[in-house]
Amino acid sequence: MDIIIAHLPNLALAYFVFFLAVASPGPATLAIAGASMSLGRPQGIAKAAGIVSGSFLWGMFAVFGMVAFISSFAGVLYWLKILGGIYLLWMAYKAGKNAAAVDDPEQGDIGGKSLWKQYAGGFVLHTTNPKALFAWAAVITLGLQPGAPWWMSFVVFGGAYCLSLLINFSYALFFSTDRMIKAYFKVRRWVQGVFAAIFGAAGLKLIIQG
Numbered sequence: 001m002d003i004i005i006a007h008l009p010n011l012a013l014a015y016f017v018f019f020l021a022v023a024s025p026g027p028a029t030l031a032i033a034g035a036s037m038s039l040g041r042p043q044g045i046a047k048a049a050g051i052v053s054g055s056f057l058w059g060m061f062a063v064f065g066m067v068a069f070i071s072s073f074a075g076v077l078y079w080l081k082i083l084g085g086i087y088l089l090w091m092a093y094k095a096g097k098n099a100a101a102v103d104d105p106e107q108g109d110i111g112g113k114s115l116w117k118q119y120a121g122g123f124v125l126h127t128t129n130p131k132a133l134f135a136w137a138a139v140i141t142l143g144l145q146p147g148a149p150w151w152m153s154f155v156v157f158g159g160a161y162c163l164s165l166l167i168n169f170s171y172a173l174f175f176s177t178d179r180m181i182k183a184y185f186k187v188r189r190w191v192q193g194v195f196a197a198i199f200g201a202a203g204l205k206l207i208i209q210g
Contacts, residue, residue, distance in 0.1 A: 011155070011159065014139045017138070018139045022163060027091075027199060027202050031121070031125055032044055032122070032171045036172050036176035037180055037181055039118075050119040051125065051126045052168050055164045057127060062140055063157050095199060099192035099193040136157075143159075
């Protein structure tokens with residue numbers, strides 16, 4: 001307990017940085033918002049579950065030193081970026097198709113009403129984003145003082161992952177409220193157009209920088 005108390009300033013900084021990173025708008029939060037508003041709460045929660053599952057995987061990789069492994073093998077990182085970019089471009093295409101449709105397409109985004117496909121889509125979206133791994137590595141590094149015992153890495157991970165669960169599922173719950181859904185359908189084509197532009201730009205960036 002004394003060790004954890006001694007690390008509190010570092011932990012507070014690490015959790016604050018992680019909170020800002022997860023809560024800020026990006027492909028993952030936009031995917032959750034899109035599924036929640038266009039399809040409903042169960043689909044939004046399924047998308048969030050896939051994303052936090054991917055976050056758990058990257059967090060564990062960071063704890064066990066996979067950052068050094070991936071950095072040592074440039075080919076792994078390159079293909080992760082390419083795959084992530086392709087998936088984001090596919091999401092941009094689907095969002096653009098929805099924006100162009102005069103009548104509201106039922107599917108909303110990739111996966112449609114299928115909870116499993118929504119989960120898988122969220123998981124793929126997050127695990128093909130290597131930036132998530134380096135974000136985890138930075139957070140864990142911030143949370144530790146020199147000479148910290150090995151198990152403190154898991155303390156940092158545990159607190160940060162709880163934040164990830166809270167933020168992502170809160171997005172799903174917030175954007176699936178009746179008010180948000182009604183507001184979404186009034187400006188559906190504009191929202192999907194914005195999603196298409198952001199997903200497309202993020203996908204191209206990953207591929208070009210791959």
